[in-house]
Amino acid sequence: MIDLGQVRIFLTVAELRSFAAAARQLAMTAPTVTRAVSGLEEELGIQLLLRTTRHVSLTSAGAVFAARIRPLLDDFRKVTEDLREQHGDVAGLIRINAPMSLGLQILPDVASAFRVEYPGTVLSLNLTDSFIDIVSDDFDLAIRISEPPRDKSTIWRKLCPVRRILVASPGYLASFGAPETPEDLNSHTCLAYDARSLEETWELRCQGRTRRVRAGRTLAGNNGDLISRLAENGEGIALLPHFIVEDAISNGLLVQVLAEWEPPELWLTLYYPPYERLPMRVAKFSDFFERYVTRTRPL
Amino acid sequence: MIDLGQVRIFLTVAELRSFAAAARQLAMTAPTVTRAVSGLEEELGIQLLLRTTRHVSLTSAGAVFAARIRPLLDDFRKVTEDLREQHGDVAGLIRINAPMSLGLQILPDVASAFRVEYPGTVLSLNLTDSFIDIVSDDFDLAIRISEPPRDKSTIWRKLCPVRRILVASPGYLASFGAPETPEDLNSHTCLAYDARSLEETWELRCQGRTRRVRAGRTLAGNNGDLISRLAENGEGIALLPHFIVEDAISNGLLVQVLAEWEPPELWLTLYYPPYERLPMRVAKFSDFFERYVTRTRPL
DNA sequence: GATATTATTTCATATTATGAAATAATCAGG
DNA sequence: CCTGATTATTTCATAATATGAAATAATATC
Numbered sequence: 001m002i003d004l005g006q007v008r009i010f011l012t013v014a015e016l017r018s019f020a021a022a023a024r025q026l027a028m029t030a031p032t033v034t035r036a037v038s039g040l041e042e043e044l045g046i047q048l049l050l051r052t053t054r055h056v057s058l059t060s061a062g063a064v065f066a067a068r069i070r071p072l073l074d075d076f077r078k079v080t081e082d083l084r085e086q087h088g089d090v091a092g093l094i095r096i097n098a099p100m101s102l103g104l105q106i107l108p109d110v111a112s113a114f115r116v117e118y119p120g121t122v123l124s125l126n127l128t129d130s131f132i133d134i135v136s137d138d139f140d141l142a143i144r145i146s147e148p149p150r151d152k153s154t155i156w157r158k159l160c161p162v163r164r165i166l167v168a169s170p171g172y173l174a175s176f177g178a179p180e181t182p183e184d185l186n187s188h189t190c191l192a193y194d195a196r197s198l199e200e201t202w203e204l205r206c207q208g209r210t211r212r213v214r215a216g217r218t219l220a221g222n223n224g225d226l227i228s229r230l231a232e233n234g235e236g237i238a239l240l241p242h243f244i245v246e247d248a249i250s251n252g253l254l255v256q257v258l259a260e261w262e263p264p265e266l267w268l269t270l271y272y273p274p275y276e277r278l279p280m281r282v283a284k285f286s287d288f289f290e291r292y293v294t295r296t297r298p299l
Numbered sequence: 300m301i302d303l304g305q306v307r308i309f310l311t312v313a314e315l316r317s318f319a320a321a322a323r324q325l326a327m328t329a330p331t332v333t334r335a336v337s338g339l340e341e342e343l344g345i346q347l348l349l350r351t352t353r354h355v356s357l358t359s360a361g362a363v364f365a366a367r368i369r370p371l372l373d374d375f376r377k378v379t380e381d382l383r384e385q386h387g388d389v390a391g392l393i394r395i396n397a398p399m400s401l402g403l404q405i406l407p408d409v410a411s412a413f414r415v416e417y418p419g420t421v422l423s424l425n426l427t428d429s430f431i432d433i434v435s436d437d438f439d440l441a442i443r444i445s446e447p448p449r450d451k452s453t454i455w456r457k458l459c460p461v462r463r464i465l466v467a468s469p470g471y472l473a474s475f476g477a478p479e480t481p482e483d484l485n486s487h488t489c490l491a492y493d494a495r496s497l498e499e500t501w502e503l504r505c506q507g508r509t510r511r512v513r514a515g516r517t518l519a520g521n522n523g524d525l526i527s528r529l530a531e532n533g534e535g536i537a538l539l540p541h542f543i544v545e546d547a548i549s550n551g552l553l554v555q556v557l558a559e560w561e562p563p564e565l566w567l568t569l570y571y572p573p574y575e576r577l578p579m580r581v582a583k584f585s586d587f588f589e590r591y592v593t594r595t596r597p598l
Numbered sequence: 599g600a601t602a603t604t605a606t607t608t609c610a611t612a613t614t615a616t617g618a619a620a621t622a623a624t625c626a627g628g
Numbered sequence: 629c630c631t632g633a634t635t636a637t638t639t640c641a642t643a644a645t646a647t648g649a650a651a652t653a654a655t656a657t658c
Binding site: 031035 | 615617618622623625626
Binding site: 317318319329330332333334337350351352353354355 | 603604605606607
């Protein structure tokens with residue numbers, strides 16, 4: 001991996017057309033400059049500068065390298081400087097988006113505790129279950145339960161895994177029987193999470209074996225609590241985050257089925273808009289939220 | 300200046316969420332990874348990763364930094380790899396553009412000598428005096444006499460300074476007298492180089508003093524030899540590169556005037572299209588041309 | 599609560615970086 | 629053509645840093 005210090009020195013020499021002048025401008029000694037350029041040339045395996053004791057000029061390779069690397073070096077400087085200047089008050093508006101069920105359960109407590117610690121902040125809490133675009137919808141922070149995107153350009157941060165389980169009401173199971181294998185689900189009513197496509201594929205794993213089941217052919221909803229309530233009413237089998245159904249289970253309203261078959265792990269994930277500089281208030285709230293979720297109220 | 304090795308290690312740890320796994324993947328020892336991340340955090344003055352002995356996760360600052368720095372590191376890799384792979388045959392078509400006068404004087408000799416050394420190459424020589432766009436006009440190399448552009452994004456390379464002098468024919472000077480000061484030029488016919496604007500400003504310096512003269516109000520041309528011929532015909536005073544008028548001066552057709560007043564230095568400059576990878580044939584021709592100009596035929 | 603894994607620290611050693619001085623090379627001016 | 633001044637590089641002794649094995653501290657799992 002190439003050394004940015006060497007690159008900076010090389011660019012200075014190339015611009016000033018002098019090793020001595022570059023050394024003076026960079027407050028270094030001449031040997032340091034010489035060694036930096038030689039080292040870079042050796043590293044790249046190509047000569048960048050032509051020098052006599054009286055005249056320095058770029059080679060064609062050096063000219064191309066300089067032209068391409070200069071803007072990159074500026075970008076690096078900008079990114080690191082933006083990060084270094086992460087200071088300032090924790091105050092101002094923070095626009096937060098979260099899924100309905102999760103938001104209702106924990107955001108009120110997090111928000112109150114946060115506002116005690118940082119009274120200068122203003123929280124705008126927005127709960128939606130549908131897909132949101134954090135940029136165009138103008139949020140500072142979106143809390144989602146999902147598999148993190150492959151996309152390298154969005155800014156996201158996994159907090160903790162969210163376990164999901166299959167549940168049904170005792171009444172439903174009495175009428176239709178409990179499934180013994182994933183294949184049995186095909187003859188059951190499976191409640192899908194996605195109301196739009198009316199269908200969802202459940203991927204279930206057990207000891208290396210994977211089974212896929214189509215859910216939602218008869219009933220679907222876009223909200224965890226809604227689906228939980230439908231399941232409690234005996235409408236069918238649901239695949240839901242544990243934190244949504246834990247109360248219903250301990251009250252006996254729902255029962256876990258096919259416990260040994262596990263769906264893919266989802267992650268509680270924070271999404272940020274493409275900040276150049278993360279505002280302190282957003283950073284603080286993120287970290288506060290993470291502490292709360294992982295310590296005070298594990299999912 | 301930040302250390303790219305540390306950045307690479309940090310990104311690996313962030314992706315794998317484990318120092319030990321990152322060490323294994325990068326074929327390093329665990330202490331090296333720990334120290335790289337700590338060093339980076341110290342350098343940036345902000346914590347990037349949250350770690351316990353069993354779990355590693357990004358801080359919000361770390362997530363933003365990772366998302367912004369990752370594409371930059373990829374670009375950096377690409378630039379250096381493109382440069383490292385500067386090998387291969389010196390063969391194929393090289394499309395070269397040059398100013399008319401300079402091109403006529405030296406390109407034939409350079410081209411012949413180059414073709415002897417690299418018979419596999421094909422040279423396309425294009426002479427124009429007007430402004431060219433190296434990208435849209437599809438040249439591999441443009442030779443210009445100009446002040447290098449301020450623009451940091453174009454790829455150019457200064458070869459050597461080009462001295463310019465003020466000249467007129469003996470006949471013209473006999474009729475109108477020789478100017479003693481730059482101000483005297485206002486009552487003379489000054490032949491401008493730029494035919495399009497019909498006007499050109501001559502900036503003349505002598506011992507720290509600077510004078511500006513407007514030229515070309517009555518006669519202008521876009522070609523050095525053309526203007527030289529006009530001056531030889533006694534049409535007025537011209538400001539021309541020394542190499543264009545040296546023959547006419549030694550033949551007595553032209554005489555230098557206001558010798559102690561010097562115009563700004565122009566540079567013989569090579570321009571490249573925004574190559575990602577400079578083709579070997581273009582690099583070789585550039586270096587060949589430079590050697591010829593600075594050694595065989597100094598301007 | 600024992601165990602295994604993990605991140606970090608310690609410490610001795612090897613490597614590298616650094617600058618003053620010496621050297622070699624080159625251009626300008628007499 | 630020589631001298632002097634400037635410049636890039638090398639030398640060399642020293643200081644600073646990097647490195648890995650082993651020890652340590654911390655934590656999740658069984």
